[in-house]
Amino acid sequence: MTTKETVDLGEFTFESGESIPSLEVAYETYGEFTGDNAVLICHALTGSAHVARRPDSGDQTAGQARAWWGDVVGPGKAIDTTEYYVVCANAPGSCYGTTGPSSTNPETGEPYGTDFPPVTVGDWTRSQRKLLDELGVGRLHAVIGGSVGGMNVLDWLRRYPDDIEYAASVAAAARLDAQCLALDTVARRAITTDPNWNEGHYYGGPEPTDGLARARQIGHIMYLSKASMARKFGRRSAGREATREKPTDPAGAFFPYREVESYLDYQAEKFTDRYDANSYLYLTRAMDDFDLAAGYESDADALAAFEGELLILSFTGDWHFTVEQAEVLAEACRDAGVDASHHVVESDHGHDAFLVEPEKVGPPLSALLSTGLEGRAITDTAEDEEEPEAFAPVHTSLFSK
Numbered sequence: 001m002t003t004k005e006t007v008d009l010g011e012f013t014f015e016s017g018e019s020i021p022s023l024e025v026a027y028e029t030y031g032e033f034t035g036d037n038a039v040l041i042c043h044a045l046t047g048s049a050h051v052a053r054r055p056d057s058g059d060q061t062a063g064q065a066r067a068w069w070g071d072v073v074g075p076g077k078a079i080d081t082t083e084y085y086v087v088c089a090n091a092p093g094s095c096y097g098t099t100g101p102s103s104t105n106p107e108t109g110e111p112y113g114t115d116f117p118p119v120t121v122g123d124w125t126r127s128q129r130k131l132l133d134e135l136g137v138g139r140l141h142a143v144i145g146g147s148v149g150g151m152n153v154l155d156w157l158r159r160y161p162d163d164i165e166y167a168a169s170v171a172a173a174a175r176l177d178a179q180c181l182a183l184d185t186v187a188r189r190a191i192t193t194d195p196n197w198n199e200g201h202y203y204g205g206p207e208p209t210d211g212l213a214r215a216r217q218i219g220h221i222m223y224l225s226k227a228s229m230a231r232k233f234g235r236r237s238a239g240r241e242a243t244r245e246k247p248t249d250p251a252g253a254f255f256p257y258r259e260v261e262s263y264l265d266y267q268a269e270k271f272t273d274r275y276d277a278n279s280y281l282y283l284t285r286a287m288d289d290f291d292l293a294a295g296y297e298s299d300a301d302a303l304a305a306f307e308g309e310l311l312i313l314s315f316t317g318d319w320h321f322t323v324e325q326a327e328v329l330a331e332a333c334r335d336a337g338v339d340a341s342h343h344v345v346e347s348d349h350g351h352d353a354f355l356v357e358p359e360k361v362g363p364p365l366s367a368l369l370s371t372g373l374e375g376r377a378i379t380d381t382a383e384d385e386e387e388p389e390a391f392a393p394v395h396t397s398l399f400s401k
Helices: 121-135 148-159 178-192 209-223 226-232 259-274 277-289 299-303 323-336 350-356 358-371
Strands: 002-008 024-030 038-042 085-089 140-146 164-170 309-315 339-345
Touching: 024 121, 038 121, 038 148, 085 121, 121 148, 121 277, 140 148, 140 358, 148 164, 148 277, 148 299, 164 358, 178 209, 178 277, 209 259, 209 277, 209 350, 226 259, 299 323, 309 323, 309 350, 309 358, 323 339, 339 358, 350 358
Parallel strands: 038 085, 038 140, 140 164, 164 309, 309 339
Antiparallel strands: 002 024, 024 085
């Protein structure tokens, strides 16, 4: 059983103190609710509620060509929708059905544009809680998310600690580091300096597609590792079959149009066809602003009330949310007495690994949902065990104590 719906949560006040008269949230559900089997999936920055494949839609929904975690969520998959009731909601501020800058302001009849209130990860969490209330879901069997969706998970743990039995934060961290903040700043500048941005009120006229394209290209570079880029592209020319409307600079006609350039141009073109520039500004701001310890004395203090079990999953080639950042989060769990386990997956795919390597991501998530952490301590190492791990390799021995 699957559903694709939109629910009106009524007036919604954001953490900024500003409010809108109506917050509509687009969501999808998979499977049947039995009272204790609900799993909330939190999407990444430009994701949607379309987390798994839907037989009634030809897998074309929410403006995306395919389900963003269709190899992990579904019948017989790691997050098995024949066993669990899976809910995925689009975040406020997005452009995939949930109210955001491109939505019509009922008070003016025009798109909100940048009159839309600032959005935080906390606003995402609060809207998800309200949605679950509408669906009759109280305590969650699990909440799972990747990238900024993993930050969304951490916010659930500090905001609604009694509502969750299991949690998984995948390729995430307690906060962004300065380098990622800087790159996000440049990406937003690319949008806001586009002549067509018009202070965010471009709807009905030329859109800032060039700025959004550059922002997405910066994002893609952040999501890949050096090793994966070398393997995919190297320094190879894209060849004569590759075309571009015009060289990017006067010398461009003389020098080769490389595969890496062709890839970035292709990804940018696809993205500008489906995403809203203002939503990119709003959601990157929400991600940049998130700090697990905000309002608390420390990360450990923020997590202290959570009595469930947390799986932290990181990837060796990810420099967006690093293994070291994940270990800082694991250390905070130790300090807080939270039952948690940090699993480090060998991968050279960069940040995208949590999306493109389902065979490494799915098994630990499946194990968490079915049996929890089974008493695994965060300090367990593969070398300490007589039998090898049944799922993603554990390398917490990388961190000496």
